[in-house]
Amino acid sequence: MAITINGTTGISGVDGSAGTPAVQGTDSNTGVFFPAADTIAFAEGGAEVMRIDSSGNVGIGTTSPISKLEVKAAGFVAASISSDSTSETQLRFYTNTAARISQQANQALIFDTNATERMRIDSSGNVGIGTSSPQGKFNVGGGRSVFGANSETYSIGVGYTQARVNSGQTYYIGATDSATPDLVFSNAAGTERMRLDTSGNLLFNSGYGSVATAYGCRAWVNFNGTGTVAIRASGNVSSITDVGTGQYTVNFTTAMPDVNYSAQVNARVAGVITTGVAAYDVTNTTSALFVVTYSTTTAVDCTYVNVAIFR
Amino acid sequence: MTQRIIYPTQDGGVAIIIPTGELPLEEVARKDVPAGVQFKIVDTTEVPEDRTFRSAWEADFSNPSGHGVGHDAWFAEQAAKEEV
Numbered sequence: 301m302a303i304t305i306n307g308t309t310g311i312s313g314v315d316g317s318a319g320t321p322a323v324q325g326t327d328s329n330t331g332v333f334f335p336a337a338d339t340i341a342f343a344e345g346g347a348e349v350m351r352i353d354s355s356g357n358v359g360i361g362t363t364s365p366i367s368k369l370e371v372k373a374a375g376f377v378a379a380s381i382s383s384d385s386t387s388e389t390q391l392r393f394y395t396n397t398a399a400r401i402s403q404q405a406n407q408a409l410i411f412d413t414n415a416t417e418r419m420r421i422d423s424s425g426n427v428g429i430g431t432s433s434p435q436g437k438f439n440v441g442g443g444r445s446v447f448g449a450n451s452e453t454y455s456i457g458v459g460y461t462q463a464r465v466n467s468g469q470t471y472y473i474g475a476t477d478s479a480t481p482d483l484v485f486s487n488a489a490g491t492e493r494m495r496l497d498t499s500g501n502l503l504f505n506s507g508y509g510s511v512a513t514a515y516g517c518r519a520w521v522n523f524n525g526t527g528t529v530a531i532r533a534s535g536n537v538s539s540i541t542d543v544g545t546g547q548y549t550v551n552f553t554t555a556m557p558d559v560n561y562s563a564q565v566n567a568r569v570a571g572v573i574t575t576g577v578a579a580y581d582v583t584n585t586t587s588a589l590f591v592v593t594y595s596t597t598t599a600v601d602c603t604y605v606n607v608a609i610f611r
Numbered sequence: 612m613t614q615r616i617i618y619p620t621q622d623g624g625v626a627i628i629i630p631t632g633e634l635p636l637e638e639v640a641r642k643d644v645p646a647g648v649q650f651k652i653v654d655t656t657e658v659p660e661d662r663t664f665r666s667a668w669e670a671d672f673s674n675p676s677g678h679g680v681g682h683d684a685w686f687a688e689q690a691a692k693e694e695v
Contacts, residue, residue: 521631523629526662527660527662528655528658528660529627529629530629531612531629531631534631534633536633537631537633538630538631538633538634538638538639538642538643539616539628539629539630539631539634539639539643540628540629540631541626541627541628541629541643542626542627542628542629543620543624543626544620544624544665544666545662545665545666549643551628551639551642551643551682553631553633553634555682555686601662601665
């Protein structure tokens with residue numbers, strides 16, 4: 301070794317190697333050496349364990365760090381931030397643009413607490429909480445999910461952030477469990493309050509005493525059949541056709557699925573209940589219903605005519 | 612709705628359609644007037660209030676507003692639109 305010691309360069313003149321570091325203590329194969337120009341390396345037991353290369357990149361377990369800090373090992377490797385007090389440990393970014401935690405390989409990015417996986421973003425970009433195999437863009441498994449609205453008007457929104465592809469674009473909320481594909485709504489205690497089953501039946505308890513299928517009124521209309529015939533209120537009815545005295549056609553805005561619907565009709569004149577009201581022709585399948593109101597055997601205009609269609 | 616749609620019936624009478632407002636008036640006319648039958652859109656004031664001789668009502672359809680396509684064709688149109 302040719303060691304130079306002076307007041308300008310300090311101790312210089314020897315590069316050393318991993319086996320024989322230029323700067324060492326009493327252990328001859330552990331210390332600092334200089335493997336290349338502008339490069340500082342550290343050796344333990346005769347092997348390089350860390351270096352700062354000519355670009356200022358720090359490599360631990362690698363002689364060619366690809367970023368400011370690279371930690372590499374042949375097997376398991378971890379970088380730890382530890383605290384032995386009750387203070388938090390944090391990973392902080394200070395930047396004028398976005399910060400990124402990046403998985404560069406075609407593998408999952410996993411987040412743990414209590415040394416147990418809690419969330420992952422798989423290689424396809426699907427996010428899973430409580431599941432290691434998310435089925436879809438966002439999959440929560442293993443327990444309840446709670447969405448707090450705070451001061452917002454709703455806690456879960458379904459939308460599309462970009463321009464619609466077409467006017468018929470539809471948003472869906474649905475059950476994805478193929479074993480029990482019903483969509484169930486419950487209260488905070490988990491008691492079922494409403495269910496949309498896989499067949500499309502809506503079941504709820506609104507004074508029925510139990511959760512049961514609710515068979516809805518598919519169309520209804522309340523109108524005055526006297527004078528200038530006028531509709532008071534209606535639902536799923538585009539119009540009524542005044543065909544003649546006491547005879548009306550109720551035209552549905554949305555057609556019935558078949559002709560097996562139940563037509564309920566009643567009418568009265570000036571407070572007197574009129575008997576003999578009949579659904580005259582309910583065979584006109586999906587579009588219309590003839591209703592004739594009778595008083596005895598004569599068709600008569602009624603002040604109140606009510607029609608309700610159930611299916 | 613202050614307007615009505617009228618069309619001639621097969622027995623020589625006049626049918627009056629009272630729209631609910633769920634659909635535009637023109638669509639109601641196309642849908643609820645039988646296929647191929649001409650109709651007129653009139654104001655309610657043009658429809659008699661006295662229905663004593665309802666079966667004897669007549670109307671001039673020489674200058675129609677259009678003609679109906681009927682329920683079946685209209686619903687078929689809507690179904691076709693939904694498929695686009």
